[in-house]
Amino acid sequence: xxxIKFAEVYAExxxxxxxxxxxxxxxxxxxxxxxxxxPFFKDMYLEDITSLDILNWExxxxxxxxxxNYNRGLYYNLSGFFEYxxxxxxxxxxxxxxxxxxxxHLEEDKHDFYTLxxxxxxxxxxxxxIYKQFFNLMFFTGTRPGEAMALKFSDLKNGYISINKTxxxxxxxxxxxxxxxxxxxxxKIDRRLQKDLMKLYKYYKDQYHEDYDYYIFGGKxxxxxxxxxxxxxxxxxxxxxxxxxxHQFRHSHATLLLKCNIxxxxxxxxxxxxxxxxxxxxYAHTDLTxxxxxxxxxxxxxxNIFDIFFEPIKNIVSFILKHRL
Numbered sequence: 001x002x003x004i005k006f007a008e009v010y011a012e013x014x015x016x017x018x019x020x021x022x023x024x025x026x027x028x029x030x031x032x033x034x035x036x037x038x039p040f041f042k043d044m045y046l047e048d049i050t051s052l053d054i055l056n057w058e059x060x061x062x063x064x065x066x067x068x069n070y071n072r073g074l075y076y077n078l079s080g081f082f083e084y085x086x087x088x089x090x091x092x093x094x095x096x097x098x099x100x101x102x103x104x105h106l107e108e109d110k111h112d113f114y115t116l117x118x119x120x121x122x123x124x125x126x127x128x129x130i131y132k133q134f135f136n137l138m139f140f141t142g143t144r145p146g147e148a149m150a151l152k153f154s155d156l157k158n159g160y161i162s163i164n165k166t167x168x169x170x171x172x173x174x175x176x177x178x179x180x181x182x183x184x185x186x187x188k189i190d191r192r193l194q195k196d197l198m199k200l201y202k203y204y205k206d207q208y209h210e211d212y213d214y215y216i217f218g219g220k221x222x223x224x225x226x227x228x229x230x231x232x233x234x235x236x237x238x239x240x241x242x243x244x245x246x247h248q249f250r251h252s253h254a255t256l257l258l259k260c261n262i263x264x265x266x267x268x269x270x271x272x273x274x275x276x277x278x279x280x281x282x283y284a285h286t287d288l289t290x291x292x293x294x295x296x297x298x299x300x301x302x303x304n305i306f307d308i309f310f311e312p313i314k315n316i317v318s319f320i321l322k323h324r325l
Contacts, residue, residue, distance in 0.1 A: 005043065062105070082095075131217075131232075142250045142270055145249075150222065264279060
């Protein structure tokens, strides 16, 4: 049986992947595989690839200093490809499992967020009302950016927004299904946000003079990430506040709720996570308020009420007695 090159099998796999992946997942996979995996393996024969080749590839990727999450995604992309090779070509997949995933490295915490005070400072400087309400919804509901952009007024009923679709962030930006089944959810919104969103509906209706299931943010056409980011940066400059990413408004919502002692399972449900552990791992941040709470709790364990109030007096009396003697 003649040998087959890695690149040839990959061409087969693309057909399989396109049929079995969501468009956004496929686009991300295609870009990452073509830029970070294919160049290293493309001229190798599939049967000749060894665990040492996998290890050398990982070492090359590590030199680029990507995040641990990105490296893990690359590993699973390659592992998924080899799983296909095992099913179709009888390939020995243990060459990658023997090596394992990338060794983790220390990295800065990228889960930045706005406190309520910071957000109020930011939102005051957003001039356009459509964009202002987009950021309000992101901060006060924790939706993913694509979920917020895909919302239509038919998704707003009885004080709830229904998350049932998303906008693909690349390509023709078509409507697609949410990230997973847990992402399909209803989120209760506050009265002020509901009132402000209905004002947008009146604005679109007055502008277009027709009843239509408008996008909540944009009217007949949804907003684009480029223009959203431009308005965000303009507001940050005016407010003299550091910019955060669109996804970090989601971090901000989760952190706000956790800080207010909202139960973790409710925070997880609003975010559309399938596991509460995911919420804790990603969104539970340590801040000075929590640090002070730990400090006060430990102090209360170490001292009783008598010690707290009378220890300074005891020290003064002891000092006086000592020096009189």
